[in-house]
Amino acid sequence: MCSSDLLRLALVTCATALVPPLVLLACAGLGAGLVLGLHDGDVLDRLQRLVPAAIAPWPASAVVVALALLGWAWGGRGAAVGWTVLGLAVVLGEIGPLLDLPDAVLAVSPFHHVPQAPGESPWSLAQAVMLVIAVALSALAARRFSRRDLG
Numbered sequence: 001m002c003s004s005d006l007l008r009l010a011l012v013t014c015a016t017a018l019v020p021p022l023v024l025l026a027c028a029g030l031g032a033g034l035v036l037g038l039h040d041g042d043v044l045d046r047l048q049r050l051v052p053a054a055i056a057p058w059p060a061s062a063v064v065v066a067l068a069l070l071g072w073a074w075g076g077r078g079a080a081v082g083w084t085v086l087g088l089a090v091v092l093g094e095i096g097p098l099l100d101l102p103d104a105v106l107a108v109s110p111f112h113h114v115p116q117a118p119g120e121s122p123w124s125l126a127q128a129v130m131l132v133i134a135v136a137l138s139a140l141a142a143r144r145f146s147r148r149d150l151g
Helices: 003-040 043-055 058-074 076-094 125-146
Strands: none
Touching: 003 043, 003 058, 003 125, 058 076, 058 125
């Protein structure tokens, strides 16, 4: 495979890993907004509040996916990096507060920085930073994979 074919494969893999979670989250928000809106008679308001709230965790998941892609680009077994980060995020998010871990430790998880929408604004500076990090890591992964020797 030439490097342009590898780059195309890497970009398709990035899109395949990053787009479906966004679509699923948006569909969940759309479904919740429609059901609640039809119930209380204000569909537009519910959609405007619940769709952004539903996709609020996506930048954090994009960081985890981008780390997995970067690990995969470095070598097949490097994709375990993504599972490690995801496992750490779950442990910190679920068990960390029970153990009274300091906020600095909990903040290691990208999901710690997701606003508690719809109560709070669904967008924050932390999410913008996570999107920039995810894009940079994904671009680095695509570049690294395009230079990888698969033979």
